[in-house]
Amino acid sequence: MADLIDKGETASTCLNLYREMQAAERDERAAERDMRKAEMDNSYRLRELELREKELATGGKSSFKTSESIKTKLPKFSEGQDPDVFLKAFEKLVTLHKIQKSEWPLRLIPLLCGKALEAYSRLSDEDSRLYDKIKTAILVRYELTSEAYRAKFRNSAQFAGESFKEFSVRIEGF
Numbered sequence: 730m731a732d733l734i735d736k737g738e739t740a741s742t743c744l745n746l747y748r749e750m751q752a753a754e755r756d757e758r759a760a761e762r763d764m765r766k767a768e769m770d771n772s773y774r775l776r777e778l779e780l781r782e783k784e785l786a787t788g789g790k791s792s793f794k795t796s797e798s799i800k801t802k803l804p805k806f807s808e809g810q811d812p813d814v815f816l817k818a819f820e821k822l823v824t825l826h827k828i829q830k831s832e833w834p835l836r837l838i839p840l841l842c843g844k845a846l847e848a849y850s851r852l853s854d855e856d857s858r859l860y861d862k863i864k865t866a867i868l869v870r871y872e873l874t875s876e877a878y879r880a881k882f883r884n885s886a887q888f889a890g891e892s893f894k895e896f897s898v899r900i901e902g903f
Contacts (some may be wrong), residue, residue, distance in 0.1 A: 804834065808843040812871045822881055833860040844870050 802822060808814045819840070823833055837860065841849055848870035851864055856862040868874075887896040 803840055805840045806842055812845060812867050813873055816867065830860060834858055834863055836862065841867075870887055 745801065783871075803819065804815075806812070818836060820833075823836060828836065834857065840848060845867045848866040852862060852866055882900055885896075885900050887893070891899075
């Protein structure tokens with residue numbers, strides 16, 4: 730402004746020029762605000778679409794509701810319990826709730842304790858994300874190898890009060 734006054738411009742001309750510059754800056758800030766708002770709206774809509782898509786993929790059920798309902802049904806593993814029986818029950822339950830296999834480790838880990846938790850903690854980061862690797866590590870830690878299953882099968886007998894069908898299902902798991 731001082732340059733314009735030195736060049737002989739009138740004060741009213743300088744004042745008009747100053748007002749025009751302020752208006753241009755104000756318009757620029759408003760345009761930036763509008764652009765940020767549009768980006769936020771687009772981001773919000775995209776997130777909304779992703780959530781709808783995920784909901785449709787899970788059969789219209791919210792994953793939060795599924796998560797809450799399954800928490801009440803999953804029993805914790807206790808140290809004296811047969812890990813094979815526990816893992817089979819776990820697999821049946823998560824399959825029943827249509828939980829993707831990639832999420833199984835997230836559901837299983839909080840239920841573990843003792844040797845099972847030790848077996849999990851000794852896995853590599855990569856293996857600790859794979860349910861089959863976790864299951865194998867737990868079974869090996871409890872020494873439930875193929876030879877142990879063979880011995881279980883050979884030495885198995887029907888329990889008192891156990892039907893033939895229940896017995897066959899039990900030994901079929903060996």
